Amino acid sequence: MIKVTRYAENPLIVPKDVQPSRPDFEVIGAFNAAVAQYQDETILLLRVAERPLQEAGELRVPVYSVAKQKTEIIQLKPSDFDVSDSRIVAPKDGRSDFRYLTSMSHIRCARSRDGVHFTVDDHPFIYPHNEYETYGLEDPRCTQIGDTYYINFSAVSERGICVELVTTKDFRSYQDEGVIFLPDNKDVAIFAGKASDRYWALNRPMAPSTGNLDVWISSSTNLHDWGHHQRLFGGSVQGWDDGRVGAGMPPFLTQAGWLEIYHAANQQNQYGLGAILLDRDNPAKIIARNPDPIMMPHAQYETDGFFGDVVFTCGGVVAGDELTVYYGAADTRMAAAKLSLNEVMSGLQVIA
Secondary structure, X not given: OOOOEEOOOOOOEOHHHOOOOOOOEEEEEEEEEEEEEEOOEEEEEEEEEEEEOOOOOOEEEEEEEOOOOEEEEEEEOHHHEEOXXXXXXXXXXXXXXXXXXXXXXXXXXXXXXXXXXXXXXXXXXXXXXXXXXXXXXXXXXXXXXXXXXEEEEEEEEOOEEEEEEEEEOOOOOOEEEEEEEOOOEEEEEEOOOOEOOEEEXXXXXXXXXXXXXXXXXXXXXXXXXXXXXXXXXXXXXXXXOOOEXXXXXXXXXXXXXXXXXXXXXXOOOOEEEEEEEEOXXXXXXXXXXXXXXXXXXXXXXXXXXXXXXEEEEEEEEEEOOEEEEXXXXXXXXXXXXXXXXXXXHHOOEEXX
């Protein structure tokens, strides 16, 4: 059994800690943050979900207008829409090709000197600004290569879910690098270094008809043009990961190979974390995998929230044997936990 030590200060960031991007919005989630170590700071690149303030009997949803270069509020007739899923607004007439999100997400920086107490910037770092981002930006990951930080995220719009990339050197400004994975794809995690003279990235194509929600691996010579796509692993037939799997932290190199802390959900949409070890020179080869989760939701701040029973990591920090996992809890707030890297590695079982 792997010991998981949750921070006594959890949750570290909650929605009320984040100032809305505009006065007629409310923040309903600050979660699923990418993680970076920059100078003497730990920086969380928060996914901040916010929505228009609602009045009784109203249904208002946010959409970014490319033509007007601003976010607009769309007024809908509540009786015409199904809002049983807290995340989406779908028409009751059954039109599967038409839906809105109940909130819009952007990326906001939170900064800390000790990795525990964070101050959230007052303004967004990355905000929707093009046709691929009209419904928002979700679940970023951050990979440092040299002095450059590569931040990728899911861009959501009526055109689907694609993956975009930006780069920064100072977390004050960024360079837009464009779309790197076509729709529908998400959960991209770029490896922190090369293997066999190529860059590598985990991703999850969203099969619309047949197939499962599995993790794939791709490679590139320049971090922009990705190919050599291969399915890497999926979930179990029955168990903690029998619903879907997806990349979590950007894979990092250990003496034994590339270690990936991933997320998975069961058929009841309960999300936990797992561990898998990939070959140092050929990351498309699995060396070992823990058949059991290394972390499951059980604290109240993980079970209760906008979408409960969720622990979902997009990044962490490794210092010697100590692995600090920063994670979104119940799609609402940020928390952190410490694990022993040696214990995680000891729980892996070699794949024949």
